[in-house]
Amino acid sequence: MKKWSYIIACVTTIIGGTFIYLSKDFPQKAGNAPGPGLWPGLLGAVLIGLSLILVISTLTTKKTSMMENMVLLTVPIKRVYKLMGITIAFTVILYFFGFVIATLLFIPAVMYLLEVRSLKYMVTTSLLVTTFIYVVFVLILNIPLPKPIFFR
């Protein structure tokens, strides 16, 4: 079973095709220079060519690489998906409530996912890390951090 290589080839063909399709409406010439569509169109074509080579090499190779046997629903990977969900939720909370509140919630959430169950440990780490980053970035380096939507 070499499904992943075929899926990769399909996805890259779609990406290459999209760039060619979108580039066709760009001006072909700019004075006597090639227009802005030449390079992305060329790259799109090369990407499709590489997808074809990937399909051919997958068909002709007897050996199956480790990647082909990969399962994307194992318990450790499912934990990564949960973490991805937490990070997406964090970006949304960051937008509405700013860095301090979002980080105070984010760190314990990640620690809980990593099987930390001590509330004291989670709260202390969260407070220390948030304070440290705030002091270093905002107070020492003058680098602003996201503010709550009602303070913007």
Add this chain to the structure above:
Amino acid sequence: MENIILAFQNVVTIENVSLILFGTLVGIIVGALPGLSVNMGIALLFPITFAFQGMSGILMLIGIYCGAIYGGSVSAILLNTPGTPASAATTLDGYPMAIKNGEPGRALGISTFSSVFGGLFSAACLMIVSPLLAKVALQFSAPEYFALAIFGISIITSVSSKSIIKGMMGGIFGLLISTIGIDSMTSHLRFTFGSIYLMGGISFVPVLIGLFAFSQALLTVEDAYGEEAVKYNVKLDRVFPSIADLKRIFFTVLRSSFIGTFIGAVPGTGGDIASYISYNEAKRWSKHKNEFGKGAVEGVAAPEAGNNAVSGGAFVPMLTLGIPGDGATAIILGALMVQGIQPGPLLFTEHTSKVYAIFLGLFVANAIMGILGFSSIRLFVKVVNVPKKILIPIIFTLTFVGAFAINNSLIDVFVMVFFGIAGYFLIKFDFSMSAIVIGIILGPLAESNLRRALVMSSGNISIFFTRPISLFFICVSVLSLVAPIISAFIRERRLEVDNFKA
């Protein structure tokens, strides 16, 4: 000489030396922690460079780069787990010397000495070789620059990925990403879909943090599943190598430093290749071959001198040609570009003092690395005990802070998360993150010079094949891409024949 004095005045200030010290310290800690890479360390601290003017931020990144390569040896020696891939060869003799022979201090001392020697040697080579190479590169015109960019991308994609086709695909992804935004030659909008954010192109730093730090942190979460936290308590007796050890390893360290510098100068290679070749050569030339694998001093010294010597070597193509030698120098190149400095031959004529500041920064970073190594190694040994359950949320928080800090834009944070998640799957499917990043960096150089060259030749593509330097780079690019495919094909056929005979 005037430039050296000027650079000395710029680099040797309290602020800059403190920043190099901070960078090197962070680098050693990042390197010592298994699961955190050199690239991750540099990517995470990249946004801090914006807080400093001139070369200060760049000098800090140089400190992280040097420190992280060295830091990898701490966990390689004490845990038999390389902190970075560059230290994988150090485990072969470092771990037996430290644990089986009960000499952790001796192993760490030899590693520190060899790392510092390798780093200083390569910095000296960089200082001698790069101005000469830059003089040659000054004669380049648009066709040569285009061929050079293609050479840089092809050679990196050919060695940085498990699959050469996917390496090339990664490079093309990077090049395509770099086309998004306003076309620099015609001001035409490309692939912006009416978005004001995309008009300026996809910001390089969030992509970098996403691909090098966020995705790596996701992989660390996956790898850490079910892992029990084990505390390592190692007592160090002495950390300075003895005179007898120094005498025994001197030529090994010198040879490995030369190998590391040379390998580092070839784009796409890196510390892992340099350390293994240095280790093999040390074994080949050693009078104590039977000690290798059991804690040979040369077996610790060679890979450490080799991998640290890569640092100076990797700066040679980056500074003289604008082609990054590896992922880490790609990030530093990006940092220079953000500061408005375009690496390449013109850098040596237009910003000479800045070039010499980088040279000097490498010397200072390696010297500080030695001082920290010998004075604080007991502290770094404790670093390997920091639990991942604390480390991982901190890394994620820093990726968000870093992505936001560049333009104070939450869109950059979303972009970083998107590329981080995409990067996680791409790594799982054997794509190379370095190839994508280098594609993004070299994209504008390749495109603008392709179009300029076609204007010069009135649209005739033979211009790339009739000019000797351009033809040379194109031939090497094709060779670098085709050679691994042919050699893999021959190997497979041979294996089939052998199996048939058996």
